Amino acid sequence: MSFVRAMLATWRAVLADAGAVLLLLGACVAYSFFYPLPYERETVERVPVAVVDQDDSPLSRQLIRFAMASPQLAVRQVGRDLPAAQAALASGEVMGLALIPAGFKADLQRGKRVEVQIAGNAAYALINKTVLSGFAAAAGTLSAGIDVRRFASHGASMQQALDAALPVNYIARPAFNVNEGYGSYVVPGVAPLIVQQTLVIGMSLLLGLWAEQRRAGLAPLPTRLQARPWSGFFGLWAAFAAIGLLNALYFFGFVFHFQGYPQAPRLVEMLALAALFALASSAFGLCLGQFFGVRERGMQLLLFSSIPMLFVSGFPWPAESLPEPIATLRWLLPSTPGIQASLAVNQLGAPFSAVTTELLALAAQTVGWGAAAAWLFRRRWAPQ
Template sequence: MASPSSLFGAFISTLRTVASDIGVILLLVGAPVLYGFFYPWFYTEEVVQRVPVAVVQQDGSGLARQMMRFASASPRIDVVLTTGDEREAREALLRGDVMGYALLPPDLKRHVVRSESTPVPVYANGAYPLAAKQVQYGFAEAFGTVSAGVELRRLGASGQSKLQAASSRSPVNLQMEAMFNPTEGYGSFVVAAVAILILQQTLLMGSALLVGTWREQGQAAAPPRVWLGRLLALCTLGWLSGLYYFGWMFFWHDFPRGGNPWGALLLLAIFVPAVAGLGALIGWWLADRERAMQALLFTSIPLAFMGGFSWPAEALPTILQWLRWLSPSTAAIKASLQLNQLGAPVVAALFPLSVLLSLALVGWLAMLWVGKVNRGQMT
């Protein structure tokens, strides 16, 4: 049997300690599994569809009725209210019965026949950005299709053939295609980044909790080889969680993934040690099991905002733009999106990978030194 003072013995002893500590094992094993299963579940319907809307129809022409039909056929919106009174539509919007409405103004067809500019106002509830986007896009696509038909008929009446009319109306065709988020879904956008933050926070809190417990019990003092074994045990659990996310969760929920699998593995290999070293240092510094949880529990939301995916990093105060790199999640999110989602080569992610490697080296060397000094003071 391996000696507890050897590297392998410390590795096995740490895993046994984790298995016997319900709080630590819930953070290092239970939480990543549960988050990986339930968190993406809420984003299964990635794209908002059939958003309830109203149409204020103040023009009784055939053109207005055609615009109504095209709006009703749009998969983005669902026309649940048709009225001639804009006040009624506005009140329905304020009550939440609809998420937006379009106003077809009086004399709409007359202005179109005269080739006059005829704006069609579209109002949406800005408190719900995803729904508001669908309201605006739905009406824009429906009315734009009708407008294109009117323009083609006008050009045809002037003597142009169908091909000439199509070329005159749109000499340069625009085709938009989302390359790395084909569904343009919110889940594909947010889960890929938040998964890294989940991996960090669970490993960070679990490591700090375990080391804080050792400090309380007077077991933190140990030679470097023992601390190497302890940190490797924590990394093993972190690597398994990372493989679970990159190797199963993204596939199961069909999120964009696998662009550069070897690069993603390299990222995990560096990211997990950086987090484990930081968590061990925090646990040693706080020296209290509960305090470690209390200090780290509420850091997730600030770190998410500083990660640069939900809020532009350039909009942060200058000092936060620098301090955010002290969290491994900042560099890991950037590298993960480049390697796992975009399929970029490793050379494109050298900066965030270098940051993670530096954090890992500093954290591990500091932890080995702290443990050695602490042990020397206690003997």
């Protein structure tokens, strides 16, 4: 069978199998809409909090007003009863609390350092961070106002008082994740893994089915491709690689733009990365899939490998903190260089020179996994 006929036959086999269509063609579309959905709001806002004001002074009430004005906080309870606020935090009614101690105003007027204690629900990292930063901003605003009034009382002009109270003007301008949103952080990093895993699992589904057909005495597609083994194998590989390429370009070119995630893509680099990643992922899937003799086995085993693959990629967890054997073996997975290169090229606008290591790793995986898959193909599917 010629290369083109092998490729077309593979496509027909994919389209004739509802499960394969769902995984290879439909899963990425479904993931592209449902996976970003929980992160649609990007940043955490209006977190319910309580304030325990044991001072009940104009300054403590000013601090509460600053907290109420913060877009990060929603002050739901204000009182003097600390146990009641702690119970509300424990029950989840509020997600954080601030304790303004007695003597707050008097200590500030004497120039003493005052501590406002803040507690958050650390079971939710982003919410806890929002609580802490919201109260910290409110306290910082109050502190700056006190400093300005103190300098002004010593004869300084308002501008001089402002300059003395804020000697360093801090302006934060995020360069890439401009909203500092969680969705803009996590979805672009996970997208290459989604492309890889849907492709690999879908391929294992088909290869497992063909193994079952062979045991039943039928002649599945790989056996028919053995009439011209090399053109047949490369046609099979190319068909799956084309699916991976379409899914990669769908995420890199459409989903990131549609979902509003930050992009600074360089077209040539993006196309080269998508092609190499599709070739490496399909070779990886073609090699692994030939070890499964049952249709469902690949899904059962590979589905649970997605989270470990993500964590060893160096994206959510620093690669330097991984045990050395894992830090080395992770380079056998296309998702490792694929995720790093995708973030660099699609989000940061990196040129080829910045992702040379990752592209060479994908090329090496294409050759290595492709050679292993070809060897298995010749041995496993030879006519009986």
